[in-house]
Amino acid sequence: RGMKFVSSPACPGCLAPLAVFYTLVSGLDGLTIRRGVCELCGYIGYMEKPGREWFDRFYEEEWDNAAWRNLEREFASPAGPIPESMRAVVLQAHALGLDPAKTICDIGCGTGDAMAEFERLGYARVVGVESSRHRSEFARRKYGYPVFTGSFENAAVRRRLDRERPIQLLFSFHVLEHVFDPREFIQAAAALQEENDFLFLVTPDAMDQSLLALLFWLPHLH
DSSP: OOOOEEEOOBOTTTOOBOEEEEEEEOTTTOOEEEEEEOTTTOOEEESEEEOHHHHHHIIIIITTOGGGSOHHHHHHSOOOOOOHHHHHHHHHHHTTTOOTTSEEEEETOTTSHHHHHHHHTTOOOEEEEESOHHHHHHHHHHHOOOEEESOTTOHHHHHHHHTTOOEEEEEEESOGGGSSOHHHHHHHHHHHOOTTOEEEEEOOOTTTSOHHHHHHOTTOOO
8 A cells, every 4th residue: 555656568678568468456445557568579577566766665675574584593504505596507607617807796696695606616706786685784794795785776886886897797696577677777787897798697487486476476577
C-alpha cells in the first residue's frame, strides 16, 4: 500500500513496445500490474514497476536484512564451499585468460563468495559492489575486501570504481534481473571499461530454478 509505480512500456534492450504477457490484479485495492514481452527479442519484464526510490531503499535496507540471520555467528564460522553453479561460472571467467594484475569487480557481490573464489585463483585486485548494506558489511568483515555499498548505477559508486581502473572483468552473477534499468546498468559498465575488457553476465535459468518464483517475485523486474 502506498507504493508508487512507474510505467515501463518499452523493452529496455531493443526499445520496442511490450505486448501484455499477463496481468496481476490485487485483491486489496484492484491495482493491476502487467508483465510484458518483447516480440522482437523475447525480453519479459514488468510494464508497471516500483519507483526507483522504493527500489533502492528495499535493496539497501530490507534485502537479506541482518535481523533475519545471525551475522556474528556467520562471521566467526569458517567459510564454506561456494555454490557449485557459481564456482562453475567463475571458472568460465577465469578461462578467458585474464591478467591477474588487473582489477576484477563483482557487481552484486553478496557475502563475497565469488570474490573469494577469484582470489583463490590468483587474482589480487578484487573489489565488490553490493546494494544491501547487510551483505556488503558481511563481505568486508568476513574477507576484508573493498566493497562499495549501493547500486552499481549510483554515481558515487561509479566514482569509487573509477579509481580501481583498469577493471578487466565486471562479473555479475544473478543481478541483471534485479536492476532498475538494464540499459542503464550496461551503459555504466561500458563507461568503466576499455576495449577488450570483459562484462560477464549470469542470469537465472528456468532449467534449474522455479519458473514461478522467477516470474512472480516482484523484485525480479526482468
